Amino acid sequence: MASKSGIFNSSIGRKVAMALSALFLIIFLLQHFSINVTSTFSEELFNELSHFMGTNPLVQFALQPILIFGVVFHFIMGFVLEARNRKARAVKYVKTAGNANSTWMSRNMIWSGLVILAFLGLHFYDFWIPEMNYKYIQFNPADPNRYYEELLHKFEDPIRVFLYVISFVLLSLHLLHGFQSAFQSLGARHKKYTPVIKKLGNIYAIIIPAGFVFIALFHYINSL
Amino acid sequence: MSTAKGLDLTLKVWRQKNQNDKGRMETYQVSDISPDSSFLEMMDILNEQLIEEGKEPVAFDHDCREGICGSCSMFINGRAHGPGKRVTTCQLHMRQFEDGDTIHIEPWRATAFPVIKDLVVDRSSFDRVMAAGGFISVNTSGNTQDANAIPVEKEDADNSFAAATCIGCGACVASCKNASAMLFVSAKVSQFALLPQGQVEAQDRVLNMVHQMDLEGFGNCTNTGACEAECPKGISLENIARMNREYLSAGITSEK
Numbered sequence: 001m002a003s004k005s006g007i008f009n010s011s012i013g014r015k016v017a018m019a020l021s022a023l024f025l026i027i028f029l030l031q032h033f034s035i036n037v038t039s040t041f042s043e044e045l046f047n048e049l050s051h052f053m054g055t056n057p058l059v060q061f062a063l064q065p066i067l068i069f070g071v072v073f074h075f076i077m078g079f080v081l082e083a084r085n086r087k088a089r090a091v092k093y094v095k096t097a098g099n100a101n102s103t104w105m106s107r108n109m110i111w112s113g114l115v116i117l118a119f120l121g122l123h124f125y126d127f128w129i130p131e132m133n134y135k136y137i138q139f140n141p142a143d144p145n146r147y148y149e150e151l152l153h154k155f156e157d158p159i160r161v162f163l164y165v166i167s168f169v170l171l172s173l174h175l176l177h178g179f180q181s182a183f184q185s186l187g188a189r190h191k192k193y194t195p196v197i198k199k200l201g202n203i204y205a206i207i208i209p210a211g212f213v214f215i216a217l218f219h220y221i222n223s224l
Numbered sequence: 225m226s227t228a229k230g231l232d233l234t235l236k237v238w239r240q241k242n243q244n245d246k247g248r249m250e251t252y253q254v255s256d257i258s259p260d261s262s263f264l265e266m267m268d269i270l271n272e273q274l275i276e277e278g279k280e281p282v283a284f285d286h287d288c289r290e291g292i293c294g295s296c297s298m299f300i301n302g303r304a305h306g307p308g309k310r311v312t313t314c315q316l317h318m319r320q321f322e323d324g325d326t327i328h329i330e331p332w333r334a335t336a337f338p339v340i341k342d343l344v345v346d347r348s349s350f351d352r353v354m355a356a357g358g359f360i361s362v363n364t365s366g367n368t369q370d371a372n373a374i375p376v377e378k379e380d381a382d383n384s385f386a387a388a389t390c391i392g393c394g395a396c397v398a399s400c401k402n403a404s405a406m407l408f409v410s411a412k413v414s415q416f417a418l419l420p421q422g423q424v425e426a427q428d429r430v431l432n433m434v435h436q437m438d439l440e441g442f443g444n445c446t447n448t449g450a451c452e453a454e455c456p457k458g459i460s461l462e463n464i465a466r467m468n469r470e471y472l473s474a475g476i477t478s479e480k
Contacts (some may be wrong), residue, residue, distance in 0.1 A: 011406075011445070012468055012472070013475070015468075016472060085403070085404075087443075088334060088441055091339075093330055094236075094249055097301060097302030098302075098450070100303055101453035102450040102453065106446065177448075180447075185447065187467075187469030187472060188465070189462060189466075
């Protein structure tokens, strides 16, 4: 009986958990983008939104921990599934023709995911760790106007901008498979709605990463 | 009779004495193969050649040679049942290949499908998944209700029948990068889940079959769609989504 070990210890349970955390991260990414994009047209609005996100106790002490859990969970579960799936084919084929039956994106989620993980390391080093240090270790007084300046400094370095762009290309590839795959894992498949979900997923997977690339390039070019 | 020129081919075939042997690819030449012969007939010619040379013929599964039994397997040039859509190896014809081609022939690769010999794998894991719930319990005492007396929506009947066309060949497992059996199991779950007769045991069925599938060591589905693309019977991913729904609702509501 599956119920003896619980549904989340089963193959389907794990993919459902993977899909739910993915959908949560997809929503988060949209919110993150919405705030960042304001930096390209309004310094004031960007500072105001960033200050709100950085000081609101609900965001800081409820939503932020949930987000960190979601990110960590998605990565760890991704590694667990990859390890189990590799074990399911202990002896590899000599010759495979994956392109004949599936997309590159769908077969390489672990690699696009690892690039995104490496990017998150850089991103935490750039923003999250200095932010935590600023607020909760050094106890600096709140400065509602510092965010925009901090952002600009990060995008002066062409190597960092290049790494950001590469990461967002991989994120786009990850989402091109992941968005619609999450719905399939949840069993949400319907003759009428699935084609719409697939189109929406493709639009999201291209527009959002392209938007982040635009923001990075926008500030870099302005810094020249 | 075709007058097309015979094909000269180089075959790289997986040879493995038994489950304990490590196995290796070996190279053979066959010549003047008729483009109209089936892939299995080409293998028969290779085997006759090997026997004449005093060598061990290549072991491979086959039975009906009509594309309906699910016996034949073979991973040909990196694809289950070789090139082409909706085809079993017995229905694959040599006209799909060019003169001078090198063809790689391997067994299904999955931890849950151990190699018995050469290209023959043990697919009894599928049987055990079926035994865990791939049936309906019907009283055969003599007063069984006529199935036609129970109304079934046409679309459900069609979808159930489409799921039931699965021949259990294992191409889905062989094609999946994760060696997942979800297309097979979901077809078997769906064929019953769509009909009134399957409702009585629906919850236990999906829970038990998925549990057995996991025990056998098949991988997890990551929705690449390779199974559907390579399935000789065109079993749809729709079935996997249905199984996911059935499993989730059974997992949450079943009291067992």
